[in-house]
Amino acid sequence: MTSTIPVAELTPETAAEELARLAQVLGAANRDYHTNDAPNIDDGTYDALKRRNLDIEIRFPDLKREDSPSDTVGAPVADGFSKIKHEVRMLSLGNAFTSEDVDDFDDRIRRFLGLSSSDPLAYTAEPKIDGLSLSVRYENGKLVQAATRGDGDVGENVTANALTIRDLPHVIENAPEVIEVRGEVYMSHADFDALNKQQEAAGQKAFANPRNAAAGSLRQLDASITEKRPLRFFAYAWGTLSTPLSDTQFGAIEHLKTLGFSVNPLTKLCTNATDLVAHYKNIENQRPDLGYDIDGVVYKVNDLALQGRLGFRSTTPRWAIAHKFAAERAWTRISGIDIQVGRTGALSPVARLEPITVGGVVVSNATLHNEDYIAGLDSNGVPIRDGKDIRVGDWVRVYRAGDVIPKIDDVDLSKRPEDAEPFVFPDTCPICQSAAPREEGDAVRRCSGGMICAAQAVERLKHFVSRGAFDIDGLGAKQIENFFDDPMLAIKEPADIFTLRARNAASLGRLENRDGWGKKSVENLFKSIDEKRKIPLAKLIFGLGVRHVGDSTARLLANRYGSWDAFAAAMDAVIIDENDAWTALIDIDGVGQVLAKSVVHAFQSEQERAGIDRLIAELDVQDAVAPVVSDNPVAGKTLVFTGTLEKMSRAEAKARAESLGAKVSGSVSKKTDLLIAGPGAGSKAKKAADLGIEVIDEDAWIALSNAG
Numbered sequence: 001m002t003s004t005i006p007v008a009e010l011t012p013e014t015a016a017e018e019l020a021r022l023a024q025v026l027g028a029a030n031r032d033y034h035t036n037d038a039p040n041i042d043d044g045t046y047d048a049l050k051r052r053n054l055d056i057e058i059r060f061p062d063l064k065r066e067d068s069p070s071d072t073v074g075a076p077v078a079d080g081f082s083k084i085k086h087e088v089r090m091l092s093l094g095n096a097f098t099s100e101d102v103d104d105f106d107d108r109i110r111r112f113l114g115l116s117s118s119d120p121l122a123y124t125a126e127p128k129i130d131g132l133s134l135s136v137r138y139e140n141g142k143l144v145q146a147a148t149r150g151d152g153d154v155g156e157n158v159t160a161n162a163l164t165i166r167d168l169p170h171v172i173e174n175a176p177e178v179i180e181v182r183g184e185v186y187m188s189h190a191d192f193d194a195l196n197k198q199q200e201a202a203g204q205k206a207f208a209n210p211r212n213a214a215a216g217s218l219r220q221l222d223a224s225i226t227e228k229r230p231l232r233f234f235a236y237a238w239g240t241l242s243t244p245l246s247d248t249q250f251g252a253i254e255h256l257k258t259l260g261f262s263v264n265p266l267t268k269l270c271t272n273a274t275d276l277v278a279h280y281k282n283i284e285n286q287r288p289d290l291g292y293d294i295d296g297v298v299y300k301v302n303d304l305a306l307q308g309r310l311g312f313r314s315t316t317p318r319w320a321i322a323h324k325f326a327a328e329r330a331w332t333r334i335s336g337i338d339i340q341v342g343r344t345g346a347l348s349p350v351a352r353l354e355p356i357t358v359g360g361v362v363v364s365n366a367t368l369h370n371e372d373y374i375a376g377l378d379s380n381g382v383p384i385r386d387g388k389d390i391r392v393g394d395w396v397r398v399y400r401a402g403d404v405i406p407k408i409d410d411v412d413l414s415k416r417p418e419d420a421e422p423f424v425f426p427d428t429c430p431i432c433q434s435a436a437p438r439e440e441g442d443a444v445r446r447c448s449g450g451m452i453c454a455a456q457a458v459e460r461l462k463h464f465v466s467r468g469a470f471d472i473d474g475l476g477a478k479q480i481e482n483f484f485d486d487p488m489l490a491i492k493e494p495a496d497i498f499t500l501r502a503r504n505a506a507s508l509g510r511l512e513n514r515d516g517w518g519k520k521s522v523e524n525l526f527k528s529i530d531e532k533r534k535i536p537l538a539k540l541i542f543g544l545g546v547r548h549v550g551d552s553t554a555r556l557l558a559n560r561y562g563s564w565d566a567f568a569a570a571m572d573a574v575i576i577d578e579n580d581a582w583t584a585l586i587d588i589d590g591v592g593q594v595l596a597k598s599v600v601h602a603f604q605s606e607q608e609r610a611g612i613d614r615l616i617a618e619l620d621v622q623d624a625v626a627p628v629v630s631d632n633p634v635a636g637k638t639l640v641f642t643g644t645l646e647k648m649s650r651a652e653a654k655a656r657a658e659s660l661g662a663k664v665s666g667s668v669s670k671k672t673d674l675l676i677a678g679p680g681a682g683s684k685a686k687k688a689a690d691l692g693i694e695v696i697d698e699d700a701w702i703a704l705s706n707a708g
Ligand code: IVH
Pocket: 091, 092, 093, 126, 127, 128, 129, 130, 131, 132, 133, 149, 184, 236, 237, 298, 317, 320, 322
């Protein structure tokens, strides 16, 4: 799709033709991305085309078109779906890649449950369908609602579309009063091929793979289009249930089948980890003939009571895992190595590749991680790829790690061009020219420019509007890039997003008068921005993009401090390594020294804090609500476990305490409310006694945790 004539060799005639072509291709890509939810070219290709367009315009300024893609800020936003809050969160799965990972999974579960390696422990094993998940709610046997997964908490209401999926019964008999059936929407290979033929015949773009086709079809605003797309559904899980389906996973799936749902015929009950891997191999052998895409095998603890005890980590269940198939690999050539600067200043080398299809997706760049990686060393200095370095011009083998991010795992030295030079990693930021030192213990070089670095500022903004953070409809990464450089309506920091409406009203270059925008799409954008002024504390903390603060840590911080005022006051009060405010921060289970320092620095750096305050002035921050409301007596209390627990593992005790709303701390202090001491308790029990803290044994803890 990229023309190969170098920009320097274009004549005015060929340049004009090329600009016309690029305006058409990029305009279509924008529409596909924003309005039709079907990105048909990957981000790297999009960026390359956009850069080529700009390069040509710089060389031939007179040829710049009225509808130049350089001036377009995104495409009109489709009138979206309404949102649905999932009563039971829709989770993702942890991954296993090797049979050792599967053994570790089994070991972890046994340890958590206090089972020995010879105790029986059954699992189910079933194909991991490569589609998109859907939660379908039935009330009194009638399909009343269907929602996509979204961010796991809130999905999109696609009920009208789901009603067109033939595998989904509209009415079910002898079902629980309320039942949410969850599973995967997918498209078969045969239906995918036929659909693409139709698309091409109608002059429309083909879908890259069945998963994209299924996603694009389910998310059509017009359900009559979905109806024409042959979507299918396998049920494999459930959300809210008014009555249990069974006491085992396998039984529940059989029950779903008797209710009229399609369940995968390769679902098998296995009695141990060896059986799991045997069934994995069996499914892998059948993979080419299944007629639909799968990307691994999912293992789940069969006993639902044990699933309940195992519970969840922040976004994944402890009782299930996805054992992924080895990724597809393909050879291509590196045409260049660029350095990208990330949100936290990290200089990340990216290999530009001659485009190649890997696992159904065109790949045109791959991450190279850092300078050691390029040189052929891992983070511990141990050789990787037999120590072969990576150079521009090399032939390399590409795969998509976890089926998403393209990586390189081998270099063909026999094809290395004679003049290929080892890559010299820069020690200054390619964007703002600030020094980019490599701190001790850090694998990457980081730009020291902070907010003066345009790349860091843009990446922070992209993170700010991303799905787990403010998730502003119609304001994605591409629009942020465009607005950042906008001469009239620049968005340089998060607060600028919320002043955009007022600045637009006062501007000469109003959005509604620009190409690609109309009154309605501009109003939609402002509306979706305004909707996010009211923001949950955890999303705000995550959105700030402080280094090391991911969404689960943001949730921990929000739950501990409760309100923005309390959180900000606490961070202001901290004197690192010295006062109570610091101890309170690092006492949070899951908050380590490095993370704590990073948060405190962000709050105490004058420049960063000023930006945060400007943002807060635009927002209505919602206090955190305790995640699990329980009337158990330990809710809101701080507990410490010590000594040996005999009836449940430490991990289970901790998870149970947290699910009841208690905090678990590793050390006894004045703030401890209760010490649970098993045999062998030593200094902690003594300290608790000295401080007059209540001490109970394991049986009393079990009784207490079952109370209320
Ligand atoms: S179970 C609480 N089973 O994989 C666990 N998921 O990477 C819920 N998926 O979001 C998921 N086939 O979209 C489960 N047999 C299967 C699956 C499956 C595909 C998808 C699902 C999920 C994703 C997690």
